[in-house]
């Protein structure tokens with residue numbers, strides 16, 4: 001079997017598993033958008049090195065290419081869809097040096113989900129069920145592909161370890177992710193990151209954030225980012241101001257947020273990174289049939 005056929009089969013299996021899992025847990029699947037006046041600003045986030053936001057001009061309107069569906073997820077929750085997921089293409093024009101991370105792509109597919117009135121713990125147990133389930137089902141259904149790729153997928157169980165970023169920095173230094181990922185035998189949660197305005201800062205404890213990353217073990221690094229969300233208008237505006245983001249850039253979102261948004265929590269994870277982890281691929285670009293690695297020319 002050719003390696004690319006094995007990666008394609010693993011990708012197809014992963015997509016089917018994830019869609020069934022979310023449908024089975026009462027989520028409504030929405031269609032993605034690729035062009036909008038608003039998109040995820042992707043910052044400030046130490047994990048992001050996007051050099052510019054892709055955009056096009058169409059009939060006099062400036063439209064950004066989707067960097068993530070976060071703002072649209074919140075708008076969908078606000079419209080009454082209280083458990084939703086979207087499989088969406090994301091374009092993130094990363095710095096070419098990101099090629100060396102092994103886990104960055106400038107075009108990938110993200111599964112984004114959002115749950116009205118949920119808290120961090122709801123997302124933790126939902127995702128732990130998904131990750132344990134997809135690993136088990138990949139071992140059972142894709143044994144020939146795993147063996148072709150020389151992958152022995154280690155076993156682990158829920159609940160996953162939880163650490164604050166402060167604990168991780170104290171133990172591994174500022175760039176904690178690679179070393180912490182290598183040392184862990186199980187996926188783990190990294191909690192409280194100072195990043196985008198939409199992730200909720202704990203009102204009781206300013207400087208602490210009710211957000212999280214899920215990190216794969218064995219050095220595969222970040223799987224998911226997510227959080228509880230800011231939903232009160234004044235807090236959203238002060239966070240946008242603090243990040244020095246142009247308010248005009250988010251005007252349709254700000255307009256909708258005026259009476260307050262519906263509180264929610266959610267997250268987004270890259271399908272290619274999940275397949276890379278399951279298959280043990282050296283680079284996340286290896287699992288793509290049409291490779292989109294920063295710093296590499298696009299062939300087809």
Ligand code: ASP
Pocket residue numbers: 040067068069070110112113225226227266267268
């Ligand atoms: N902000 C996340 C991302 O990196 C998604 C989320 O928070 O739900 O795409």
Ligand code: MG
Pocket residue numbers: 047222224225
């Ligand atoms: Mg992230």
